Amino acid sequence: MKPTKYILLAFALASFGACTDGDTLGGNDVDDTPGNDDISEPDDTSGGEDNTFEHPGGPDIWDYLERLAEEGPPEFSSRMHSCPKMTYERIGNILQSRGVDLNAQSDLSAGFLWRNGAPALGAPKLEVRSRESTEITTASAAKLFDIFAQAAPEIITAMPTLAACTVGGVGTEMFTAEGACTIDGIACLTGVPATVAHLELCNEMVNRASTTTKGQEIAVAALAAAAHTCE
Amino acid sequence: MNKAKTWSAAFALLLGLSACSGDPQTQGNGPGDDPGSVDAGPTEDAAPELTPFEEALEEREYDYSAALRIAALRLTGDLPTLTQLKSIETAGDQKSTYEALVSAYIADPRFADTQVEFWKNTFKMGGSAELDSAGVLAAQLVVEGRPLTELLTATTGTCPTYDPNTQIFTPVDCDNGVAVHAGLLTHPGMNAHFTSNMAFRRVRWVQETFACTAFPAELAPEPEALSDTALYTAPWEFTSISGIANGGDIDFLDYESVVCANCHATMNHMAPLFGYFDDLGILSGEIAVPKPVDGNPPTALIDWLPDGETTGWRVDAPAADLPALGAVMSADPRVAECSVARAWNWAMGKGDIVDTLAAVPQAVFETQYNDFIANGYDYKELLYQVFTSDDFVQF
Numbered sequence: 115m116k117p118t119k120y121i122l123l124a125f126a127l128a129s130f131g132a133c134t135d136g137d138t139l140g141g142n143d144v145d146d147t148p149g150n151d152d153i154s155e156p157d158d159t160s161g162g163e164d165n166t167f168e169h170p171g172g173p174d175i176w177d178y179l180e181r182l183a184e185e186g187p188p189e190f191s192s193r194m195h196s197c198p199k200m201t202y203e204r205i206g207n208i209l210q211s212r213g214v215d216l217n218a219q220s221d222l223s224a225g226f227l228w229r230n231g232a233p234a235l236g237a238p239k240l241e242v243r244s245r246e247s248t249e250i251t252t253a254s255a256a257k258l259f260d261i262f263a264q265a266a267p268e269i270i271t272a273m274p275t276l277a278a279c280t281v282g283g284v285g286t287e288m289f290t291a292e293g294a295c296t297i298d299g300i301a302c303l304t305g306v307p308a309t310v311a312h313l314e315l316c317n318e319m320v321n322r323a324s325t326t327t328k329g330q331e332i333a334v335a336a337l338a339a340a341a342h343t344c345e
Numbered sequence: 346m347n348k349a350k351t352w353s354a355a356f357a358l359l360l361g362l363s364a365c366s367g368d369p370q371t372q373g374n375g376p377g378d379d380p381g382s383v384d385a386g387p388t389e390d391a392a393p394e395l396t397p398f399e400e401a402l403e404e405r406e407y408d409y410s411a412a413l414r415i416a417a418l419r420l421t422g423d424l425p426t427l428t429q430l431k432s433i434e435t436a437g438d439q440k441s442t443y444e445a446l447v448s449a450y451i452a453d454p455r456f457a458d459t460q461v462e463f464w465k466n467t468f469k470m471g472g473s474a475e476l477d478s479a480g481v482l483a484a485q486l487v488v489e490g491r492p493l494t495e496l497l498t499a500t501t502g503t504c505p506t507y508d509p510n511t512q513i514f515t516p517v518d519c520d521n522g523v524a525v526h527a528g529l530l531t532h533p534g535m536n537a538h539f540t541s542n543m544a545f546r547r548v549r550w551v552q553e554t555f556a557c558t559a560f561p562a563e564l565a566p567e568p569e570a571l572s573d574t575a576l577y578t579a580p581w582e583f584t585s586i587s588g589i590a591n592g593g594d595i596d597f598l599d600y601e602s603v604v605c606a607n608c609h610a611t612m613n614h615m616a617p618l619f620g621y622f623d624d625l626g627i628l629s630g631e632i633a634v635p636k637p638v639d640g641n642p643p644t645a646l647i648d649w650l651p652d653g654e655t656t657g658w659r660v661d662a663p664a665a666d667l668p669a670l671g672a673v674m675s676a677d678p679r680v681a682e683c684s685v686a687r688a689w690n691w692a693m694g695k696g697d698i699v700d701t702l703a704a705v706p707q708a709v710f711e712t713q714y715n716d717f718i719a720n721g722y723d724y725k726e727l728l729y730q731v732f733t734s735d736d737f738v739q740f
Binding site for chain 1: 396397398399401402405410411414415417418419422423424425426427428430431433434458462465466467469470471472473476538539549559595637689690693694695696697700701702703704705706708709736737740
């Protein structure tokens with residue numbers, strides 16, 4: 115058996131058991147320790163009655179095998195970019211650099227939603243040893259769209275004055291005077307060069323709305339939320 | 346930065362790809378190959394059949410604009426500016442323009458912010474000044490171009506502070522009763538945050554953070570059969586750790602359900618070094634971690650190791666105290682590989698290498714690893730190498 119397979123097998127086996135304690139123990143696992151009530155982790159494996167300790171759980175081996183089948187072995191998958199969730203801090207940075215007031219007090223403002231949206235956006239909980247999630251969830255995607263929907267008017271208004279969207283001393287408008295999307299506006303909003311397809315999609319969203327203003331806000335929110343779903 | 350190194354990386358990766366694809370002599374007519382070369386190309390007999398995964402790699406295309414967005418987000422925490430996007434679009438030499446922008450991102454003051462965020466997340470420590478200081482120390486080493494091994498060996502300034510408004514790091518000595526510090530190994534926040542029975546949570550954190558694998562950490566060349574169904578796989582003598590039979594209260598020599606010693610052989614040789622920190626991370630003159638038996642008394646040395654056994658990082662790497670542990674760890678190539686793998690995974694958007702089993706074969710980052718060693722464990726330089734690697738700029 116190759117060493118890597120050997121390690122994997124040993125790891126899988128270790129995940130399903132724990133050490134016995136002879137005759138001296140009575141189910142006193144880690145979390146029975148006075149004052150240590152807060153140190154269990156969600157994926158801990160429980161010890162059996164009278165004869166095992168609680169041990170930390172590990173990654174789901176079946177999920178891993180499924181991922182291997184989908185993404186290929188690490189020799190390949192590790193060389194391909196993944197699409198992790200945008201981190202909580204980076205969402206704030208993007209909002210701020212694109213003209214959103216993160217300190218806004220209105221409970222319908224984008225800043226308020228971001229400040230109070232850390233759990234839904236998968237922010238880390240380091241005080242309980244939990245890293246920021248890299249997984250995109252329905253809740254995080256929905257919250258992100260809510261935030262960009264509320265941020266859209268601020269972004270549209272601020273864009274011509276934003277340093278991030280200024281080229282050669284000239285600011286960028288998100289929309290022309292006629293209400294059409296601009297290719298530079300889309301690029302500054304999404305962080306990648308805009309294509310004709312982007313432009314057509316943006317204009318379609320503007321044109322199909324009941325009013326131009328609503329259409330522009332929907333277009334900005336949709337483009338931003340889609341582009342920033344992952345990094 | 347060094348253009349030659351980048352080409353070396355590309356060449357090495359191409360070689361690596363060939364090595365993974367069967368007979369290397371039949372390879373060579375990939376999309377980027379010179380059509381005028383003398384290679385006659387694959388014949389019907391010799392043509393290797395690519396797996397779908399190999400085809401996906403072959404079909405990637407260079408996209409410096411897409412790479413710039415990711416690099417900007419990871420290195421500065423924000424999107425690239427419109428001016429930067431246009432500079433890539435209009436550049437005659439997109440590669441050089443991209444590399445210059447990556448250098449600028451790493452020199453940007455915001456790089457310190459993203460490093461603090463990255464390391465706090467990596468360490469799973471934050472939320473108070475003391476816990477933050479572990480990630481801040483790592484970020485300080487990176488930003489200042491100091492060897493990352495100081496995470497395990499630094500004797501002073503191991504509880505620094507960071508002002509996100511000015512991006513200034515201020516060295517502060519940890520004050521937890523330790524005479525000679527060893528980077529994060531003696532850090533009060535780490536020892537408090539990962540306190541547990543018998544110091545095993547601290548040991549696990551050290552293993553997973555710096556060696557990038559869960560336990561079991563060591564494998565013997567040949568496993569030893571303990572029974573018809575139980576294999577002992579660690580390289581230590583089976584009885585080198587405690588059990589009921591040799592004086593301990595916990596039977597780490599049990600193998601009825603699983604072989605405890607497969608993991609605990611390594612763990613028990615390391616745990617006593619961390620056992621003298623109490624639940625606040627303060628060093629005590631006595632063993633200060635409880636034992637999970639009735640009454641939760643303090644652990645005794647005999648509960649980890651029988652008489653005569655000594656502590657260590659690995660079977661061939663003894664360590665009498667935490668500074669010695671830091672020294673042997675920082676000399677372990679697997680610890681350096683782990684650092685490079687973490688940088689690689691961060692750049693490529695992967696989950697945690699241990700929690701999500703996002704393994705990276707050493708061959709994938711061999712060039713960056715060699716440079717990391719040659720550059721004295723300079724993580725800032727490593728990040729430049731990774732973010733400008735051939736794999737990073739292809740999609």
